[in-house]
Amino acid sequence: MQTVIVLFNLKPGVSREQYEAWARTSDLPVVNALPSVDTFEVFKASGLLMGEGKPPYEYIELMRIPDMDAFGKDLSGPAVQAGAAQFQQYADNPVFILTSAL
Numbered sequence: 001m002q003t004v005i006v007l008f009n010l011k012p013g014v015s016r017e018q019y020e021a022w023a024r025t026s027d028l029p030v031v032n033a034l035p036s037v038d039t040f041e042v043f044k045a046s047g048l049l050m051g052e053g054k055p056p057y058e059y060i061e062l063m064r065i066p067d068m069d070a071f072g073k074d075l076s077g078p079a080v081q082a083g084a085a086q087f088q089q090y091a092d093n094p095v096f097i098l099t100s101a102l
Contacts, residue, residue: 001038001064001065001100001101002064002065002068002098002099003062003063003065003099003100003101004061004062004063004065004096004097004098004099005060005061005062005096005097005099006059006060006063006091006094006095006096006097007056007057007059007060007094007095007097008057008058008059008061008091008092008093008094008095009057009058009059009091009093010058010090010091010092011089011090011091011092012092014089014090016044016058018090019059019090020044022086022090023042026083026086027042027083027086028040028041030079030080030083031063031080031083034071034074034077034080035070035074036065036066036067036071036074037063037064037065037071037074038064038065038066039062039063039064040061040062040063040064041061041062042059042060042061043060044058044059045058045059045060059091
């Protein structure tokens with residue numbers, strides 16, 4: 001099982017309401033419907049556990065993927081491609097991190 005972690009802030013001019021409405025109505029349902037994805041969640045940062053200030057990223061996505069080859073094939077589908085294009089309109093330089101549990 002691989003977990004993809006995506007860290008990002010919104011682009012200037014993109015409102016939280018605009019992005020979150022799209023994430024709830026389009027991104028979450030489309031990605032969670034992919035056969036290669038076990039779970040997909042989007043989190044909004046609410047603060048730091050220790051220290052002061054604000055988190056370096058506003059949003060965190062977690063995708064749990066049991067089969068990366070199947071996921072790669074799913075990524076080429078038209079719904080995913082359209083969603084990825086929309087995501088790029090909202091997210092400012094997202095960081096995609098591939099992880100595995102110890």
